[in-house]
Amino acid sequence: MDICNEFKNIAGFDLSPRQTNYISGYIERIDSLFYRLSILYFSSPEKLRMLQGKIKNWLKEEQIETIFSLAGYIYYIAEDFSQAKKYFLKSISRNPDNLDNWIDLAFALRHLGEYKLSNGILFNHDYVIYYYKYLKLNANNFSKLKSLVLEISEKILSNNI
Amino acid sequence: MSQLCLLSGIAKTKRRRFLGAASVKPWSFIISIMFESYYPKKFCREFVQIKGSGQLVNIMATVKEIKPAMDDWVRVDRYDEYRRICKRYGLIVRTDTVFRMSKKKNILKNVIGGKRLTTTYAFGLPFNGSSKDGLVHVFIAKSKGNLENCFRDGWYPLIIKHRVIDRPGIDIFKFGYNLGYPKCCVGFFRQFNNWYKYSYLYEAFKNTKKNRYHYLSNPCTRDITYSYIYHMPCAYNCKATIELARKIKKAIYAEEPEFVEKIDRHLKLPLLIFYEIKFYAFDGEIKNGKLHYKDVYFIGQMSENNLYESDLKRGNCVFLEDRDVVILNNGKLIRRIRWQRRNFAPEIPFIVQFN
Ligand SMILES: [Zn+2]
Numbered sequence: 001m002d003i004c005n006e007f008k009n010i011a012g013f014d015l016s017p018r019q020t021n022y023i024s025g026y027i028e029r030i031d032s033l034f035y036r037l038s039i040l041y042f043s044s045p046e047k048l049r050m051l052q053g054k055i056k057n058w059l060k061e062e063q064i065e066t067i068f069s070l071a072g073y074i075y076y077i078a079e080d081f082s083q084a085k086k087y088f089l090k091s092i093s094r095n096p097d098n099l100d101n102w103i104d105l106a107f108a109l110r111h112l113g114e115y116k117l118s119n120g121i122l123f124n125h126d127y128v129i130y131y132y133k134y135l136k137l138n139a140n141n142f143s144k145l146k147s148l149v150l151e152i153s154e155k156i157l158s159n160n161i
Numbered sequence: 162m163s164q165l166c167l168l169s170g171i172a173k174t175k176r177r178r179f180l181g182a183a184s185v186k187p188w189s190f191i192i193s194i195m196f197e198s199y200y201p202k203k204f205c206r207e208f209v210q211i212k213g214s215g216q217l218v219n220i221m222a223t224v225k226e227i228k229p230a231m232d233d234w235v236r237v238d239r240y241d242e243y244r245r246i247c248k249r250y251g252l253i254v255r256t257d258t259v260f261r262m263s264k265k266k267n268i269l270k271n272v273i274g275g276k277r278l279t280t281t282y283a284f285g286l287p288f289n290g291s292s293k294d295g296l297v298h299v300f301i302a303k304s305k306g307n308l309e310n311c312f313r314d315g316w317y318p319l320i321i322k323h324r325v326i327d328r329p330g331i332d333i334f335k336f337g338y339n340l341g342y343p344k345c346c347v348g349f350f351r352q353f354n355n356w357y358k359y360s361y362l363y364e365a366f367k368n369t370k371k372n373r374y375h376y377l378s379n380p381c382t383r384d385i386t387y388s389y390i391y392h393m394p395c396a397y398n399c400k401a402t403i404e405l406a407r408k409i410k411k412a413i414y415a416e417e418p419e420f421v422e423k424i425d426r427h428l429k430l431p432l433l434i435f436y437e438i439k440f441y442a443f444d445g446e447i448k449n450g451k452l453h454y455k456d457v458y459f460i461g462q463m464s465e466n467n468l469y470e471s472d473l474k475r476g477n478c479v480f481l482e483d484r485d486v487v488i489l490n491n492g493k494l495i496r497r498i499r500w501q502r503r504n505f506a507p508e509i510p511f512i513v514q515f516n
Contacts, residue, residue: 026273027273028273028274028277028325034329034330034331035329035330037331038329038330038331038334039330039351041331042334042348042351076329076331077331103326104329107316107328107329107332110313110316111313119258119287122321122326123285123286123287123321125321125322126322153287157287157289157291
């Protein structure tokens, strides 16, 4: 059985392919997976636990943005924010243009107490995305990403933009 | 809430005014002032001096540790003073972002996701010393653990770079627990906080047995000082809500008995509710399904929602016919407000009195 079918059998709704929310697209987040999983957590917590049990296998099978984001959401809802951060960073590596990935990461960081970094992303997401791509960063460069975000925040503050 | 209606602290345009001299009608109160700011004699008075009494009960309940934590909005230039007062009452404070309030009409056209904003239209800035105006969003609690939980789930939707930035749904749902709201009400919120589908206050009304509307679960005056609760109850006789309100009432009574009397009086005024941010309170009484009154107050949010006060002031009786609102003066028709279907923020008017 493929991942999509397995997911649907447990969650009761489709695992749609991740949709990119480009900054230049001037649209809201379309991807409702995080929200639907949040609702599921309260209505059927056992289903969330089943998904949590499955996600490790799915991550072995597919290393794509959709599965990384799904993993991030499952861990976020389970309040394992370190794991959530890890998978949101992987989603960003796969698709840095997707603003949703950055917002997800920022809120995981907020829960981890990385408040400056979280705010740095939320308030300067356009610069962060631009320089992340320009510097060709990836999921393994978290310390570089951190320095980048903090530097952007400081520059913006000092220029009072 | 409306994000669990958490915006009690944000300045909103409201109508508050003196009632005229007491009339001879049997239902009239022998009182003069309604919906004015309240100045406690002592307990928590300093808070009112710097930011009005909108969140006073909430602050008192947090000081008394009946509520684990709360969030509030304070003018940036008064923040240091606010922090000092908190310290005096044993409260610790954590700041989040700065809100620069805007008007709905400016937002709808120019902001991605602006249509989803329901009660607060604000541009966000980091609170880092560079902002000299606006309102800083703060969290306060007696314990560090409660404060941190509340803070982490407590981001409020803001406009950043022409786009609404909101927290994940799971944080919104958990936030209610951090604020000490009853589980049943948080669950109800999860189910019915959908501005595309439901009128929340009406859903709670439907969820209550007829004439079991308990004044301690009246949420309609929560933004204007005179309520014990700051959440939207699942029903207007929700046991957990009444229990919570009772505890708060008792604690306030020990400090400010006159305040309790005033709150109770406000909570028992009859109401005409259109939806979550448009409703009116009356000096009057309900008889055979009709509300007879001698004065009316708009107590909803934002003056642009106050569409009917002048018509209501010309009348002395209001009632519902199907979903139309009919206003009469001594039996003569003043206005029929025809019900209209709306795809966002649906209005289902109803009349209710909490006792
Ligand atoms: Zn309840």
